[in-house]
Amino acid sequence: MNATPTTARPLWLVAGVAFVVGVATMALLIGPTSIPAGGTLLESLDRLTPFNIDSGLTETQQSIVWNLRLPRVVLGLLVGASLATAGSTYQGVFRNPLADPYLLGIAAGGGLGATIAFVNRFGDGNGAFDGVQIAAFAGALVAVSLAWIVGVAGDRSNGTTTLILTGVAVASLFTAVQTFLQQRNADDIRQIYTWLLGGLSTSGWSEVMQLLPIAVLLLFVLALSGRTLDIMAVGDEEATLLGLAVPQIRFGLLVAASLLTAAAVAVSGLIAFVGLIVPHAVRLLFGASFRVILPLSIFAGAGFLVLCDLAARTILSPAEIPIGVITAFFGAPFFIVILRTTSSR
Amino acid sequence: MSRSLGTPAAIEVRGLGVEIGKTTLLQPTDLFIKAGSWLSIIGPNGAGKSTLLKAIVGAAPSMGTVSVDGTDTASMKRTEKAQTFAWVPQTPIIPPGFRVFDYVLLGRTPHRHPLAAERSEDLAVVHDVLLDLDLAPFVDRNVDSLSGGERQRVIIARALAQQTPILLLDEPTTALDLGHQQEVLLLLDRLRDEGRTIVSTMHDLTLAGQFADRLILLACGRVVADGTTSAVLTEENLATHYKADVRVVRNNGTVLVIPRIATQFIPSSPTRNPLDHQSPRAIRNPLVHQKKETPTMVTEPPVEKAPVEDAKGYAQSIVLVMTGDGKGKSSSAFGMMCRGVARDWNVAVVQFVKSGDWNVGEEKIGRQLGVDWFNEGQGFTWNSEDLEKDKAIARAGWERAAEIIAAGEHQLVILDELTYLINWGWIEAEPVYEAIRNRPGKVSIVVTGRDAPEELIEVADTVSEVRKVKHAFDKGIVAKKGIDY
Numbered sequence: 001m002n003a004t005p006t007t008a009r010p011l012w013l014v015a016g017v018a019f020v021v022g023v024a025t026m027a028l029l030i031g032p033t034s035i036p037a038g039g040t041l042l043e044s045l046d047r048l049t050p051f052n053i054d055s056g057l058t059e060t061q062q063s064i065v066w067n068l069r070l071p072r073v074v075l076g077l078l079v080g081a082s083l084a085t086a087g088s089t090y091q092g093v094f095r096n097p098l099a100d101p102y103l104l105g106i107a108a109g110g111g112l113g114a115t116i117a118f119v120n121r122f123g124d125g126n127g128a129f130d131g132v133q134i135a136a137f138a139g140a141l142v143a144v145s146l147a148w149i150v151g152v153a154g155d156r157s158n159g160t161t162t163l164i165l166t167g168v169a170v171a172s173l174f175t176a177v178q179t180f181l182q183q184r185n186a187d188d189i190r191q192i193y194t195w196l197l198g199g200l201s202t203s204g205w206s207e208v209m210q211l212l213p214i215a216v217l218l219l220f221v222l223a224l225s226g227r228t229l230d231i232m233a234v235g236d237e238e239a240t241l242l243g244l245a246v247p248q249i250r251f252g253l254l255v256a257a258s259l260l261t262a263a264a265v266a267v268s269g270l271i272a273f274v275g276l277i278v279p280h281a282v283r284l285l286f287g288a289s290f291r292v293i294l295p296l297s298i299f300a301g302a303g304f305l306v307l308c309d310l311a312a313r314t315i316l317s318p319a320e321i322p323i324g325v326i327t328a329f330f331g332a333p334f335f336i337v338i339l340r341t342t343s344s345r
Numbered sequence: 346m347s348r349s350l351g352t353p354a355a356i357e358v359r360g361l362g363v364e365i366g367k368t369t370l371l372q373p374t375d376l377f378i379k380a381g382s383w384l385s386i387i388g389p390n391g392a393g394k395s396t397l398l399k400a401i402v403g404a405a406p407s408m409g410t411v412s413v414d415g416t417d418t419a420s421m422k423r424t425e426k427a428q429t430f431a432w433v434p435q436t437p438i439i440p441p442g443f444r445v446f447d448y449v450l451l452g453r454t455p456h457r458h459p460l461a462a463e464r465s466e467d468l469a470v471v472h473d474v475l476l477d478l479d480l481a482p483f484v485d486r487n488v489d490s491l492s493g494g495e496r497q498r499v500i501i502a503r504a505l506a507q508q509t510p511i512l513l514l515d516e517p518t519t520a521l522d523l524g525h526q527q528e529v530l531l532l533l534d535r536l537r538d539e540g541r542t543i544v545s546t547m548h549d550l551t552l553a554g555q556f557a558d559r560l561i562l563l564a565c566g567r568v569v570a571d572g573t574t575s576a577v578l579t580e581e582n583l584a585t586h587y588k589a590d591v592r593v594v595r596n597n598g599t600v601l602v603i604p605r606i607a608t609q610f611i612p613s614s615p616t617r618n619p620l621d622h623q624s625p626r627a628i629r630n631p632l633v634h635q636k637k638e639t640p641t642m643v644t645e646p647p648v649e650k651a652p653v654e655d656a657k658g659y660a661q662s663i664v665l666v667m668t669g670d671g672k673g674k675s676s677s678a679f680g681m682m683c684r685g686v687a688r689d690w691n692v693a694v695v696q697f698v699k700s701g702d703w704n705v706g707e708e709k710i711g712r713q714l715g716v717d718w719f720n721e722g723q724g725f726t727w728n729s730e731d732l733e734k735d736k737a738i739a740r741a742g743w744e745r746a747a748e749i750i751a752a753g754e755h756q757l758v759i760l761d762e763l764t765y766l767i768n769w770g771w772i773e774a775e776p777v778y779e780a781i782r783n784r785p786g787k788v789s790i791v792v793t794g795r796d797a798p799e800e801l802i803e804v805a806d807t808v809s810e811v812r813k814v815k816h817a818f819d820k821g822i823v824a825k826k827g828i829d830y
Contacts, residue, residue, distance in 0.1 A: 001472065001475065001476075001481045001484050002446065002484055002485055003446065003468055003471065003472040003475075003484070004446070004468070005446060005447055005450055005463060005468070006444055006446070006447050095438075095440075224460055225460075227459060227460070228459045228460070230440075230443075230447065230451065231451055231454050231459065233438070233440035233443070234437065234438050234439075234440065234451060235437075235438040237404055237434070238432065238434060238437060238438065240404070240423070241402060241403075241404060241426075241427060241430070241432045242427050242451060242452070242454040242455060242507070243423050243424035243426070243427030243428075243454050243455035244423070244454060244459060245423060249459070283442070287442060287444075288440060288441055288442025288443055288487075289442075289443070289444070289447055
């Protein structure tokens with residue numbers, strides 16, 4: 001008898017790391033400017049490791065690798081991992097396969113925050129702690145907090161249905177205000193839309209360094225929450241009778257996942273579908289235990305988003321397609337397949 | 346306070362009540378549940394069975410107190426409570442794609458920190474529980490892919506992995522087939538024998554009565570009966586609180602609760618083979634699968650007419666009339682009823698005139714023996730206020746009797762006091778003789794009553810007259826219960 005719990009097997013973790021490294025390398029080597037592959041890799045190693053390696057690249061080439069391509073890849077990894085992990089957490093907390101990190105109004109709140117910042121010229125969305133980023137982050141947190149306060153305080157049944165519906169209502173409200181502001185400021189619409197559709201273009205490392213600490217910390221915390229989410233999978237009542245402090249744990253997990261999402265949204269806009277489809281793909285491929293889904297979502301989300309970004313900037317190169325278009329374009333058909341397979345069960 | 350399994354735990358419930366808004370789901374209830382015993386909560390739908398169970402475990406907001414071995418559960422920490430009570434819900438949420446091992450491992454939750462890894466001790470407990478419940482072959486299967494019985498075992502396994510002294514189960518056998526019901530109940534029986542205290546709600550009264558040490562009957566959120574199986578499962582209790590017409594059969598300490606519809610006569614097709622003998626158990630016990638009529642029966646020969654002799658010269662059936670003015674006509678008929686039961690026959694008794702308020706000892710014993718008993722009278726005329734009503738009842742009674750005879754499902758049909766109906770002109774006489782003459786081959790008939798008409802004596806094979814030599818009544822002695830009436 002196989003008397004061991006389901007966990008992410010070492011082999012899968014190794015495969016996950018290999019997938020991420022492979023995709024990242026590919027993304028690093030491909031771009032509108034042709035740069036020798038060997039030189040690109042050596043330059044990256046030179047910068048990222050303590051070793052002094054001569055890459056043989058020109059100064060411009062070095063700058064492209066270090067200031068454009070590498071931060072963009074790393075940002076893609078962080079945002080993808082964050083959205084996928086937050087999505088897994090949301091799906092677990094709500095025991096709902098249709099949940100995603102934007103469920104409680106983060107997208108609408110972030111969008112409204114960014115819109116307000118754009119129309120008031122608080123910033124342009126680039127660089128560290130730019131006005132748009134701060135406004136988007138704040139808007140996302142305001143929306144999710146509002147949904148939580150109204151949804152949980154007004155629900156005596158202690159379940160999640162009211163919370164989800166409140167999230168929908170809050171999102172509608174914020175989107176309405178956002179649309180109104182956009183209509184009143186037609187000049188800014190193009191800029192706002194570009195931001196809303198999401199993107200990983202950076203101005204160097206500043207955005208990466210801004211997201212890195214919070215993302216690493218929260219990814220670590222959530223990756224350890226698989227067991228707890230597995231217990232919550234049997235429902236609030238039974239989980240409580242198994243000794244779990246369900247309301248407190250749900251609150252803690254949602255705070256972590258929402259902060260992570262808001263931080264990612266602030267630097268990359270509203271990238272759709274990653275938080276929905278990556279957890280599903282992992283679940284279908286590797287099993288339903290969150291002890292598997294959460295750690296593997298980190299790798300799968302990171303790799304998937306970098307891959308989508310690569311497509312976004314090469315398909316119409318040198319022009320860029322908004323990354324949200326790519327994730328949705330590949331995500332929507334996949335989502336339909338999931339709906340079909342899970343509803344026929 | 347963590348408990349080991351070695352010490353059975355008693356539960357004391359005081360003033361436990363549940364209200365939602367202004368609706369009272371459970372009236373304040375006091376209960377003491379002995380350590381190591383099995384209490385089953387029964388009651389009609391909406392009586393508050395699950396509510397009481399949930400209130401005990403603290404899954405429903407309630408008033409009052411629940412203490413375990415003197416410790417108020419309100420003072421227990423969440424994990425402490427989960428180490429005391431294990432809960433098996435009626436319809437648990439089974440997360441899709443969960444392995445059996447992972448699911449049972451959830452039972453170890455109260456024994457470790459949610460973020461901490463399982464200790465080898467936890468894995469060992471799960472391992473043992475799985476072996477104990479014969480679940481080893483399923484360990485890598487997904488819980489949602491198992492059959493109902495296997496799944497219920499897995500859910501109980503999760504509860505056992507909690508290693509609690511108390512198990513609370515909400516309808517553990519509902520939705521299971523007969524074999525799996527038994528399997529689960531025998532498992533719980535063993536767990537009780539190992540010292541666990543078991544509280545369950547049960548839908549199936551017979552099964553509830555067979556296994557539990559004690560039953561409580563809830564109706565409208567109130568305990569209306571409490572005690573042993575035979576004290577709680579009475580026809581009166583079930584009629585009052587379930588609004589159910591049931592027969593309660595007691596046999597060797599087992600109490601069977603059978604809906605009347607299963608014991609009443611169900612007309613069969615005229616092509617039914619009268620030789621197709623069904624054991625009384627198959628007919629009377631709805632738990633035993635009845636033979637289904639197969640289309641091939643249609644081609645079988647029609648009902649044989651009596652009297653037909655078999656190869657050895659024995660009659661297939663006879664008609665016996667007990668008449669006369671002496672005491673003992675019905676008593677001898679019931680003697681034949683007992684002989685019939687002893688031969689494993691299906692016996693039916695139709696009582697005309699008497700019954701209703703008359704409490705006949707034979708009826709009690711007859712029902713216990715599995716005799717199909719039909720009361721078709723309302724007492725003697727001098728008790729009756731409305732003669733037309735009596736006539737209507739008599740006619741309906743005879744129709745019932747005629748159907749029973751024609752169906753041929755009983756080897757012996759006793760028509761007690763039938764002669765009065767004929768003599769008083771309450772029913773037409775000729776159809777009675779017709780029905781007896783045309784009875785299916787294997788149906789013997791015993792008719793009792795004074796002044797048997799000539800035509801009845803005509804159709805009968807054996808007629809005995811009980812003559813009164815003397816009667817205690819003549820001396821003014823009214824009756825001796827048990828001997829008379």
